[in-house]
Amino acid sequence: MATTETLTAERILATTEEVLRRHGAAKATVVDVARALGVSHASVYRHFRTKAALREAVTKRWLDRTSDALSGVVDAEGPAEDRLRRWLAGLFEAKQHKAGDDPELFATYTVLVGEASEVVDEHIADLTGQLAVIVRQGSEGGEFVPCDPDVTARALFEATARYHDPAYAPDWSRAGVEDAFTSLLDLLVRGLRP
C-alpha cells in the first residue's frame, strides 16, 4: 500500500488505531502499522521513538477526544450550574458511546490505559481542571458556595466515577442508569448551591 501522502504523526496514529482495532492491544506491532501505511518501520520510528511511545501517543489521542469535546462546554455561555450538568452528562455520554459503539476498540484502549499511568494522570488532571474552571466561575459569581475549586472539582469527579471510570462500563447500558445518574447530579448540584 505505497502512498504519496506525507507521513505525519496524525496519520501514523490514525493507522495505529485501525491496527489496534484489527489485532487487539496484545498483538498489534509497529511493523503492522508500517505495513498498513506502506512505509518502512524506520519511518514510523522517526515520529515515535519506541513502540511504547507510539502506544502512549495513540492512547492520549483517544483520551483527548473526550476532553477536547468537553472543553467547549467549559467555555460556553450561561449559568455555571447548567454548564456543570452539561459537562458531567457530556462526559458520561462520551464514555457510553466509546464503550457501546465499538466495544472491541474500547476493550483494547482499556488495556492501553492500564499501561499508560502518566498519560491517564494528565488526562484526569485535564478533566478536573476543566471542572475547576466551571466551579470557580460559579463560586465567584455567587451561584455556588465559596470553595476551593480544585478540591471541589476533584470531589465532583470522584463522585461521578461510576459514570466515567471504564471499570463500570458494563453498567452504562443497564436499565435505569440515566435516572440514577440524574439523581446523583441533582444531589451534587444542590451541594454547591449557597
Added chain:
Amino acid sequence: MATTETLTAERILATTEEVLRRHGAAKATVVDVARALGVSHASVYRHFRTKAALREAVTKRWLDRTSDALSGVVDAEGPAEDRLRRWLAGLFEAKQHKAGDDPELFATYTVLVGEASEVVDEHIADLTGQLAVIVRQGSEGGEFVPCDPDVTARALFEATARYHDPAYAPDWSRAGVEDAFTSLLDLLVRGLRP
C-alpha cells in the same frame, strides 16, 4: 485433627476462611476444609450442599461483617447528618482495614465476590437500605430535603464508590485520601440540607 466440638455451619465457615487464606481462592477445596476440621467431606456437604454454596456462604459472611458493624450506626442516637457521615466513614474505614490488614485474604475475597453476584447484590441492597433509613429519618425530621430515601441512598452509595468499591483498593492508602474523602462527604451532606 479429630475434634469433639459439634460441627456447626459457623465452624465450617471459619475454617473455610482459614483454608482460603492459606491456599487462595483457586486452590482451596472442600477436602482441605474437611481435613482442617478433622471430619469427612460428607460432613461438610451436610451443611453446604455444594462447593459453590460453601464459597457463597463464606463470601456472605465476609461481607456481612461490614454491614453488621454499620447497622449500629443506623440505630444510634443523634442527628441524621452525624450518622450519615459516621456511616460512610465507617464503610470506608472497614474497607481500608480489610484491604490493608490482610491483603492476601482481601485479594482472595475479591475473586470470590466476583463469582457471587447474587450475594453481592444482596449486600449492596443491605447497605443502601441502611443508608435509606438514615436519609428517611433526616428527611422526615427536617434535617434533610424532602426526597425519595431509596433514590438518594443509591446516589450517596454511588457517589462514594471510590471509597468502598474494591476496584479502588490500591488508592485507599495513598497520601491525601482522607482529605479527599472528607471533601466529598462535605459536598454530599450539603446537597442534603434543606
